Amino acid sequence: MEGAEPYAAIAKRNFEQLDLQVSVVIGLFQDTLQQVLQQQSKIDFAFIDGHHDERATISYYKQLLPFLSNNAVIVFDDIAWSEGMKRAWHYLCNDKCIKTAVSLFNVGICVVF
Ligand SMILES: C[S@@+](CC[C@H](N)C(=O)[O-])C[C@H]1O[C@@H](n2cnc3c(N)ncnc32)[C@H](O)[C@@H]1O
Structure with missing residues (x-):
């Protein structure tokens, strides 16, 4: 999923080549x-x-939740990109549906119940 058409076209071309x-x-x-x-x-x-x-x-996390399989993994990129993203990561780490959250500084990996 991509909002910018030129980037989407590059991604599509890459997928096709692969x-x-x-x-x-x-x-x-x-x-x-x-x-x-x-x-x-x-x-x-x-x-x-x-x-x-x-x-x-x-919001995207909450929308995903009902559609996840048990022990699904969500990777969030740029979790330290701004104060807002840091707060979002803090929220995720404390959400009851998240079993494990690992921060690799820029990237956050979550396992969801
Ligand atoms: C940091 S780039 C990452 C792109 C890709 N994951 C990669 O690694 O090459 C973020 C992308 O999200 C897109 N984007 C940002 N906000 C968006 C939105 N609200 N809806 C759809 N795409 C969005 C941008 O156009 C941009 O291509």
């Missing part, structure tokens, strides 16, 4: 995430690396 079957969804996460989630079976792994804003990050 012969990977990956769907590229263009649009703002705010507009596309719910629809993408509704089309998925249970999600084992999610990588969030965009819209690095405290409220947005927590």
Whole structure:
């Protein structure tokens, strides 16, 4: 999922060159995430690396929750990028659905119940 069309086009080209079957969804996460989630079976792994804003990050996490498989892994990039992202990471570390949270300074890895 990518909001900027030129970046999405590069990603699509890379996936094709690598012969990977990956769907590229263009649009703002705010507009596309719910629809993408509704089309998925249970999600084992999610990588969030965009819209690095405290409220947005927590919102995307909450939207993902009902769609995750047991012991799913979510990786959050740029968790130290701003004070807001640091607060978002703090929120995640204390959320009751997160079993394990590991900070690699810029990257946060969470295992979710
Ligand atoms: C730090 S880059 C990471 C891109 C990719 N994960 C990578 O490593 O090359 C963040 C990306 O998120 C996209 N982005 C930022 N806010 C977004 C939003 N609200 N909806 C969709 N995409 C967004 C930007 O266009 C940018 O390409």
